[in-house]
Amino acid sequence: MHKKLPFQSPWRVVMMAKNEGELLENNYLIQNLNDPSAIADESWIKPGKVLRETTLTTQGAYAAIDFVAEHNMQYIMFDAGWYGDEMKNSSDATTVTLDPKRSKGPLDMEAVTAYGKEKGIGLILYINRRALEKQIDEVLPLLKKWGVAGIKYGFVRVGDQDATAWMHEAVKKTAQYEMIIDVHDEYRPTGFSRTYPNFLTQEGIRGDEESVPNAHTLISMFTRTLAGASDNTVCYYSSRVNTMGGSHASQLAKTVCIFSPLQFLYWYDKAPLAPVKEDGLWGDTKTIGNEPELEFFDSVPTTWDETKVLEAEIGEIGVIARRKGNDWYIGGINGGSGTKRVVRFFFFR
Template sequence: GWEDWFGNWKENVFDFVTPYPDFNVEEVQKYAQSKGVKMIMHHETSGSVANYERRLDRAFSFMKKHDYDAVKTGYVGKIIPRGEWHDGQTMVNHFNWVVERAAEYKIMINSHESSRPTGVHRTYPNYIAAEAARGNEFNAWSVGNPPAHETILPFTRFLGGPMDYTPGIFEIKMSHYDATKKEQVHTTLAKQLALYVTIYSPLQMAADLPENYERYPDAFQFIKDVEVDWDDTRILEAEPGDFVTIARKTKGKETWFLGSITDENPRSTEITLDFLTPGKKYKATIYQDGKDAHWEKNPKAYTIKTIEVTAKSKIKLNLAAGGGTAIRFLPL
C-alpha cells in the first residue's frame, strides 16, 4: 500500500500483517535472533485510525509471533474518520488506548505524529517515547528547526514525557544529495551528539545513513557508547531558548555522560564536575566543535580529546554557533 497512499485520503491502505513478496518475515526473524538483534515494527496508519483499530489485535499478535516487542506507530496525513484531528479528544483517547492495549501484549510503543503526551508513560511504562513535536526530520523538507529549537524543548515538550527526536545526523546539508537542495539541519555535528544526552528517550535512533557514519567513525563512537537509561540526571545550567547543559549517570554503572547545546550564538562556559563520585578518577572523552565550526558555514568541524578528571575538576566548554559538546566520563 505504500505506492499511492501519501497525499491521498484513503481509508484501507495497510493491514499490518502482509509483507511485500521480497520481505521474508520468518528469515528476517531468524537472522535477527542469530545476531542478538531485537526488531521494531512500523505501523504507519496513513491517518486511517478506524482501520488501525479494527486490525490492532491481529497486528499485535503478528508482532509477538515474529519476535517484535516494539512498534513505531505513525499518523501521517488527515485523520479518518473525517472531521477528527490529531490533537482532538477522539485521537487523544486513541493514542492512550493503543498504549493500554499494547501493554496487554507486552509491546512497547513509540508514536509519531501523535499528540503531546502528558505523563501517560508513568501509568503505562511501555509508552517509551513519542515524537509529538517537530523532530529532526522536519529539517529535511522545510525551513527547518532553528538552532534554538532544542534549547526550548526541555522547558516545553519534554515536560510531558520522553521524545523520539531522531538525532545523530552527520551529513548536515541536503545539498550533499542534490545540489539544488537548500534544506539542512540547523546544528553542528557535535551538537547532534550532545542531543543524545540533552534529549531523554529510552529509545534512541542513529538516524543518518550507515555510509555517513562510516566516514566519521571516531564521532560515531559516541553514539555506540552513549546510554539510554539513567540513574540520575543533573541540570547543570539552562536558559530557555539559549542553552542547556545536562549530565546523566548510566543506570547501574558509574559512567556519566554530559551534553551541552546552544542556540545560534556561540558560547563559552565552565562546568564543575562535582556530580562525579568523590575520590574516583575518570577518563573524559570530549567531542566538541572545531575552532571554526558554525551550524551553517562549517557544521561538520569537530575535535575529540581525552583528559583525566575527578569530582574536583572543571572543564571549559566552547560551543560554536548552533553547536554543542558531548562528553563520556568513564571511571578508571
C-alpha cells in the same frame, strides 16, 4: 466531553522553579500524577537505540542488524512503506506489500525477525493510525507471531476525548502482546507511560525531521521535554545537520540533552553493507561511516539514574549531565552564536 457521572477530570499542572534547569530536573512530576504500573512483569520492556532500515529489503535488514549488533544498539525499524502506502485506507498491515514509491524489495519479514533473534536484535514496525484503528486486533497477534518487538504508531489523532481513549486502549492492548511503543507525530506525553511503561517514547516535538535550528531545540529542551520523553530522530550524515546550523558535535549531544528511552540514531542514514539505492525511489541516504567520535553513540545509554542541568537558558544554551551507574555523560548545545562557559562538576563524587 462525554462521560457518565461520577467522573474525574484530567490533571492540569503548573510547574514552578527558580530556573529552567530546575524544571527539567524535576519533570517526573507529570508521570507521578498517573497511576503506578499496571504491568506485573516488566522484564520484557527494554529501552535502547534504534536504526531505521531505509531500503525496506531483506538484505538491508540483515546489514542493519549486523551493524547495530556491533555498535551496542538494540533495535532496527521498518518505517512507512512495508505494507503499502500508509496514507491509503486500503493498505493492509496484515500483509507485507511494499509501497512501490519506496522500495522494490524483496522483503521477507519473518526471515528478518529470525535473523534479529539470532543476533539479539529486535524489530520495530511502523503502522499508520489508518490501519491501526481498523486492524489492531488482527495486527497484534500477527506481529507477535512474526517475532516483532514493538510498534511505532504513526499520525495518531490527538486532542479530543475519543482520540485519547483510543490511544490508551491501544497501548493497553499492545502491552498484552508484550510489545514496546513509540508514538509519532503530534502526540505529546501525559505521563501515561508510568502506568504502561511499554509506552517508551513519543515524538510531539519539532525534531531533526523538521530541520529546526539548535535555538529551537533549546526551546523544546526546557519546555516540551518537561512533559516527558521526546523522540527527536537524531540525524548525523544528513544535509539537515547543516541546514539546522548545528554540528556533528551537537548531534551527539542531543542523545544526552533530549531524553528518550528509545533513541533513533542516524536518521536518514543506512548501514555500510546495505544495498546501494540507485533506483531514484524515496529513501536515498548516506552511508554510516566509522569516524572515531561515533563511539559516543555506541556507548551512550538511553535511560538514566540521575540528571543535573549545568547551564540553562531557553533558546541560548543547555548543558546537561546524566549518570548511568558510575558513568556520567555530558551534552552541551548552544544557540545561534558561539559561547564560552565554565562548567563546574560539583556533582562528581
